[in-house]
Amino acid sequence: LFATGGEFLKGVVAMSGMPPSDRTEVCFAGRSNVGKSTLINALTGRKALARASNTPGRTQEINFFTLADSHYLVDLPGYGYANAPVAVVAKWQALLKAYLSGRPSLRRAFVLIDARHGVKAVDEEIMTLLDRSAVPFQTVLTKADKVKEEAREESLDRTRAALARHPAAYPELIVTSSEKGWGIPTLRSAI
Numbered sequence: 001l002f003a004t005g006g007e008f009l010k011g012v013v014a015m016s017g018m019p020p021s022d023r024t025e026v027c028f029a030g031r032s033n034v035g036k037s038t039l040i041n042a043l044t045g046r047k048a049l050a051r052a053s054n055t056p057g058r059t060q061e062i063n064f065f066t067l068a069d070s071h072y073l074v075d076l077p078g079y080g081y082a083n084a085p086v087a088v089v090a091k092w093q094a095l096l097k098a099y100l101s102g103r104p105s106l107r108r109a110f111v112l113i114d115a116r117h118g119v120k121a122v123d124e125e126i127m128t129l130l131d132r133s134a135v136p137f138q139t140v141l142t143k144a145d146k147v148k149e150e151a152r153e154e155s156l157d158r159t160r161a162a163l164a165r166h167p168a169a170y171p172e173l174i175v176t177s178s179e180k181g182w183g184i185p186t187l188r189s190a191i
């Protein structure tokens with residue numbers, strides 16, 4: 001699946017622009033700056049596949065990438081900008097809801113959480129939406145290299161406690177660092 005890297009297919013702003021739901025699909029969600037673009041690049045082995053910085057408030061697109069001929073990897077826009085205009089947030093929420101309930105081939109969402117910060121209120125909102133949409137999700141801790149070893153277990157415990165409240169959550173977390181390459185093979189095999 002990852003031998004040939006991923007290919008960018010298209011960015012869409014409405015359900016009507018989405019490709020047919022004819023491949024196994026996984027999506028990636030996370031707060032802005034969580035390290036999502038860097039992780040997608042590390043996964044696919046490409047340097048500039050997912051744009052490494054998104055401008056807050058800009059029209060937000062759902063980006064579709066193809067993996068081999070069989071899978072879509074979908075990069076959802078980062079959420080939780082402090083100063084995002086209300087209209088932008090509302091539009092993004094509507095598109096997200098439509099996406100999560102409108103893709104029969106969507107098999108799993110990966111929710112990225114910064115290992116230093118843990119699960120925040122905006123992450124809880126996404127997780128609740130995934131519960132309601134019956135999309136199973138797996139939590140991926142990012143930037144684990146930035147957490148001191150002695151603090152890692154505590155960070156994991158707090159995250160597990162948050163996940164226990166969500167029926168759609170897989171209990172297993174994947175701990176990653178794109179910088180160190182930690183957890184990338186595990187995440188690939190989950191996909």
Ligand code: GDP
Nearest residue numbers: 032033034035036037038052053143177178179
């Ligand atoms: P996005 O907004 O979620 O797409 O976040 P980016 O991928 O653009 O990453 C945000 C910042 O975090 C950038 O400065 C990255 O270099 C940094 N970053 C991403 N992943 C890691 C990681 O695994 N370890 C460390 N130390 N920094 C990371």
